[in-house]
Amino acid sequence: MPYRGRKPNRLIAETSPYLLQHAYNPVDWYPWGKEALEKARRENKPILLSIGYSACHWCHVMARESFENQETADLMNRFYVNIKVDREERPDLDELYQLVALIMGEQGGWPLTVFLTPDLRPFYVGTYFPPRDRLGRPGFPRVLSELSRLFVEERERVEQVATAVQEALENHRQGSTRGAGRGPAQLSSTPIPSPNWLEKAQAAAETLWRYFDHRYGGFGGPPKFPNVPVLEFLLDLYALLPKKQGRWLEMVTKTLLEMARGGIYDQVGGGFHRYSTDSRWIVPHSTPPSMPTALYLVPLKSTAAPGPVQLFPLAILTSMVRRGVSTPGRRRRWSRCSAQKMGDLPVSTSA
Numbered sequence: 452m453p454y455r456g457r458k459p460n461r462l463i464a465e466t467s468p469y470l471l472q473h474a475y476n477p478v479d480w481y482p483w484g485k486e487a488l489e490k491a492r493r494e495n496k497p498i499l500l501s502i503g504y505s506a507c508h509w510c511h512v513m514a515r516e517s518f519e520n521q522e523t524a525d526l527m528n529r530f531y532v533n534i535k536v537d538r539e540e541r542p543d544l545d546e547l548y549q550l551v552a553l554i555m556g557e558q559g560g561w562p563l564t565v566f567l568t569p570d571l572r573p574f575y576v577g578t579y580f581p582p583r584d585r586l587g588r589p590g591f592p593r594v595l596s597e598l599s600r601l602f603v604e605e606r607e608r609v610e611q612v613a614t615a616v617q618e619a620l621e622n623h624r625q626g627s628t629r630g631a632g633r634g635p636a637q638l639s640s641t642p643i644p645s646p647n648w649l650e651k652a653q654a655a656a657e658t659l660w661r662y663f664d665h666r667y668g669g670f671g672g673p674p675k676f677p678n679v680p681v682l683e684f685l686l687d688l689y690a691l692l693p694k695k696q697g698r699w700l701e702m703v704t705k706t707l708l709e710m711a712r713g714g715i716y717d718q719v720g721g722g723f724h725r726y727s728t729d730s731r732w733i734v735p736h737s738t739p740p741s742m743p744t745a746l747y748l749v750p751l752k753s754t755a756a757p758g759p760v761q762l763f764p765l766a767i768l769t770s771m772v773r774r775g776v777s778t779p780g781r782r783r784r785w786s787r788c789s790a791q792k793m794g795d796l797p798v799s800t801s802a
Contacts, residue, residue: 477524572613668706
């Protein structure tokens, strides 16, 4: 939001709603482009890349706590070339740096915070950082100061990490993709066929079974994400194999049933929240349900068990998708927008 007496930064010239939300930050933000990348090389400064989107709850939290704080902004401006990216505008960059997060042992998500050398090699990555040390996470000012010190005083160590991450990215390109991307930050999405792909798919399903939460469904512990592509993968594998593996279907139906009983499913308005903050699907992430709902229609229609379909009536889900992504005050077209943030939700004043 604008601040009285504060001049806008370079993001004021952008069209992305997310970037415009940061146009009055005291941070000297650049959009991704030639100007920022050349500045980093010319001044031999590391790059701080921040990726998010307009309806992301924790993106707004970190903006309020850190990017709108003058002292934190001074650290960012002094030590880094700061680049803001909207994942909905540049999904190629988001895909690449989410992969970097996984390579470096992070879970990924948004906001995604990546530190790069001037030649665009990542050497540190994280997601949300609090304004001070809290809940096992280092405070963002401490991260900024320590990484800057390492870049200047222990550059060789930084280069070793950056080289290792770059090599892992190259190995990923060569091992799982074919053809060149259209730019330096884009990975090809065309997989190389493998002669034993079915065997590998079954091995992947066995691994999922080991991580499956047999009590509450889903995989791993909190925060717990439904992970729709994994559910679709298990359904496809179940349908494909001539000798059915009931465990594959069980992982899907158990997950959907437990989600139906929990708060991740909006019991009043329909639709799904993005994830649950606990292992039982009780406490949802505060982002309201909207487009993620559409992703569930395929596994719900595909599953052979009647329970999830009864608990998630498809007509309600479909209407939720249409309702959730329409823009109030305009002609009701459900292709208008892809997400909402909490402030977009109408508040009823009726008793």
